[in-house]
Amino acid sequence: MNHYFEQSLLQATERLDDVLQNDSFALRAREVGRVMQVSTGVVRVKGLPGAKAMELLRFENGVMGIAFNLDPDEIGVVLLGEKTDLSAGSRVERTGRVVDVPVGKALLGRVLDALGQPLDNAGAINTDLRWPIEREAQPIIERAPVTEPLQTGIKVIDALIPIGRGQRQLILGDRQTGKTAIAIDTVLNQHDKNVITVYCAIGQRGSAVAKVIDCLRKADVLKNSVVLVASGESTPGLQYIAPYAATSIAEWFMARGEDVLVIYDDLTRHAHAYRELSLLLRRPPGREAYPGDIFYLHSRLLERATHVKPEFGGGSLTALPIIETQAQNLSAYIPTNLISITDGQVYLSPTLFQKGELPAVDVGKSVSRVGGKAQLPGYLKVSGQLRLAYSQFEELEAFARFGTRLDDATRQSIERGRRVREILKQDENKPLSAFEQIVVLIAVNEGLFDSLPVAEVKKLGSRLGDALLNQLAVQREKIRVGKRLSDEDKALVLDFARAVLAPEPMSHHADA
Numbered sequence: 001m002n003h004y005f006e007q008s009l010l011q012a013t014e015r016l017d018d019v020l021q022n023d024s025f026a027l028r029a030r031e032v033g034r035v036m037q038v039s040t041g042v043v044r045v046k047g048l049p050g051a052k053a054m055e056l057l058r059f060e061n062g063v064m065g066i067a068f069n070l071d072p073d074e075i076g077v078v079l080l081g082e083k084t085d086l087s088a089g090s091r092v093e094r095t096g097r098v099v100d101v102p103v104g105k106a107l108l109g110r111v112l113d114a115l116g117q118p119l120d121n122a123g124a125i126n127t128d129l130r131w132p133i134e135r136e137a138q139p140i141i142e143r144a145p146v147t148e149p150l151q152t153g154i155k156v157i158d159a160l161i162p163i164g165r166g167q168r169q170l171i172l173g174d175r176q177t178g179k180t181a182i183a184i185d186t187v188l189n190q191h192d193k194n195v196i197t198v199y200c201a202i203g204q205r206g207s208a209v210a211k212v213i214d215c216l217r218k219a220d221v222l223k224n225s226v227v228l229v230a231s232g233e234s235t236p237g238l239q240y241i242a243p244y245a246a247t248s249i250a251e252w253f254m255a256r257g258e259d260v261l262v263i264y265d266d267l268t269r270h271a272h273a274y275r276e277l278s279l280l281l282r283r284p285p286g287r288e289a290y291p292g293d294i295f296y297l298h299s300r301l302l303e304r305a306t307h308v309k310p311e312f313g314g315g316s317l318t319a320l321p322i323i324e325t326q327a328q329n330l331s332a333y334i335p336t337n338l339i340s341i342t343d344g345q346v347y348l349s350p351t352l353f354q355k356g357e358l359p360a361v362d363v364g365k366s367v368s369r370v371g372g373k374a375q376l377p378g379y380l381k382v383s384g385q386l387r388l389a390y391s392q393f394e395e396l397e398a399f400a401r402f403g404t405r406l407d408d409a410t411r412q413s414i415e416r417g418r419r420v421r422e423i424l425k426q427d428e429n430k431p432l433s434a435f436e437q438i439v440v441l442i443a444v445n446e447g448l449f450d451s452l453p454v455a456e457v458k459k460l461g462s463r464l465g466d467a468l469l470n471q472l473a474v475q476r477e478k479i480r481v482g483k484r485l486s487d488e489d490k491a492l493v494l495d496f497a498r499a500v501l502a503p504e505p506m507s508h509h510a511d512a
Contacts, residue, residue: 035059035090036074041236042280043077045092051075054098054134060091064115066099066237069281076281078237080115100130101245103252108196109223111213114230114242116249131252133244137303142312149374150261150318153189153431154182154359156424159383159441160390161346161366164374165195165259166307166316170338172323172330173348177360179322181428182346183263184212186320188219189431190261196253197225198262200246202239203232203269215429226250232269239273247304247317254308254315262305266322267298271334288333295337302341330365344368358425363390376434378479382441386420389445393417412450419449422457435476436465442490443497452501460501467500 033047043065051057055067057077063086069076077092080099101116104127111120118125146164163169171179187197199216201209209229216222226249230242243264250260264270271294278291286292298321305319321342323335328350330339339345344367352360375383396414400406406414423444426432432440440461443449449457468476475489485493 031094033057033075033092035086035088035092037088038083038086039280041079041083042068042277043079043083043086043092045075045077046073048075048092048094051094056095056097056099057092058095059086061085064095064099065092066241068277069283078240078277078281079235080237080241081235098132098134099241099245100132101248102127102129103131103249104129107226107249109225111227111229114228114234114238114245116245119229129252131248133241133248134300135248135251135304137300138306138308138312142309144307144309144314146307146316146370146374148259148307148316149371149376150186150195150259151189151193151434152182152186153433154185154361155426155432155437155441156359156361156363157182157346158375158434158437159379160363160387161344161361161368162371162375162379162383163318163320163344163368164307164371165318166305167344167368167370167374168302168305168319168321168342169368169371170321170323170342170345171348172325172335172338172345173360174325174328174350177348177350177353178358178428179324179348180208180212180265182348182359182361183265183320183322184215185429185431186261187216187225187263188221188429190224191219191221193259195224195259195261196250197221198228198246198250198260199225200228200230200243200262200264202230202242202264202266203234203273204229204265206231206233219429236273236276239270240277243267243270243301247301250317251304254317255313257313257315259316259318261318261320264301264319264321266324267338268324268334271297290333294334295341298338299341302338343370357421358428361424363387364394376479377482377484378434378438380484382438382445385445386441389413389416390420393420416444416447416450418454419452419457420444422454423449423461425458427462432465433476435472435479436468438479438485439468439472439493439497440464442493443501446494448494448497448501464497464500467496472496 031048031050033045035043036046037044051067053070057065057067063079063081065077065079067075068078102125106125106127110118113119146166148165150163150165152158171182173179190197213227216225228242228246230239246262250262253260274297275290283291302319305317307316308314321338323338325335347362347365348360349362392413396410400414423440452460475485
């Protein structure tokens with residue numbers, strides 16, 4: 001028995017010797033630091049001399065952080081998770097990489113957090129591809145002019161403040177004026193346009209984001225969308241990285257020649273999160289307590305939106321940042337920064353909203369500096385007449401309030417303007433095709449609504465849009481492929497509109 005035991009022990013030691021001789025154990029240096037102080041969303045760390053700016057650090061409880069401030073004696077770290085079990089003396093080590101997110105087609109139809117982790121209980125995301133959240137914007141030499149429209153499905157925007165693919169168009173207004181509604185209507189209108197959407201919610205209530213996701217799911221557009229959420233309950237660090245992560249996800253699709261729409265809802269809260277982090281890390285405060293690099297924060301984000309030349313992929317990234325103003329103050333710090341960064345803005349007026357003129361777009365304060373060049377040719381003549389009639393009407397209406405006696409031409413301009421205003425009203429989640437919009441606008445420009453009561457105009461405009469279904473196929477195709485309507489086409493359209501808008505007995509006949 002002893003002999004058998006000795007033999008087994010000898011064999012075991014021989015095997016161990018073989019393993020030790022054949023395997024070389026390389027020593028690996030690891031930098032490990034210690035937490036000195038824990039605050040709300042930030043941590044001060046000592047003992048990581050090799051740490052680089054924006055490097056990802058891992059704490060012993062598994063939470064990640066970003067090396068934000070590299071001071072001589074310590075590192076200011078922004079936390080990307082809750083600080084549970086984190087206290088002074090906790091270990092922290094370098095990862096040697098920057099913050100990155102998963103990218104790829106596997107993300108379509110998913111709801112993620114700012115680190116790319118799923119929030120929708122639909123299982124893990126099957127992709128090995130990861131891109132850093134901060135990437136250089138496309139060089140100027142690789143960019144192409146904005147030539148193709150991004151149809152929002154909203155009459156007042158597509159006709160008067162058009163947006164092109166690759167443009168950055170700001171949506172701003174006071175709270176509860178319908179900013180998110182315009183962005184979501186734009187997403188719904190992309191269901192048959194081959195445009196992928198990335199919706200980034202920053203600092204929003206969880207219930208509001210759930211409502212948006214439900215709306216996208218019901219309209220069957222979530223399958224072509226990615227929703228990235230850093231809710232108001234998330235740490236300021238997650239709210240800070242969210243729009244950059246969303247842009248990297250979108251850029252992956254753009255690099256493959258796709259057209260992508262990114263919505264940042266909203267950048268006011270993003271700026272607040274960055275200000276909070278900066279003040280907690282003792283960065284010097286500037287105007288309104290924002291740090292001095294707040295302009296760079298948003299400019300490097302929005303500069304990534306562009307239209308790329310065909311030889312470099314040919315994709316486009318359109319950005320719709322949303323900003324909340326306070327008491328209609330467009331000249332506040334963050335709104336003026338973003339107005340100067342973007343290629344135009346859609347301004348939503350609380351006064352119009354209270355009057356029930358929805359969407360509450362103030363045409364006078366809204367502008368598109370690029371999209372007019374990308375607008376479908378079918379709009380050009382219609383929108384020019386419409387803008388002129390509407391701006392004249394607004395001046396004359398203000399003048400007429402003084403009770404001045406008006407001549408017939410002025411009274412006619414005011415009556416036409418009232419009908420234009422009614423026709424530009426549109427219900428939420430009811431985007432219209434370009435052809436439907438153009439037909440309704442031709443009808444109002446040609447005076448077909450002039451004899452109708454103002455209160456009936458919106459309803460009759462909707463009836464005209466509904467009646468166009470499967471009608472005038474030749475003219476619809478011309479608009480779709482970017483051709484103008486000829487005089488004969490216009491005459492056909494007007495005849496059709498007259499038949500639909502005629503008094504009830506006639507209208508039954510036309511519908512039949």
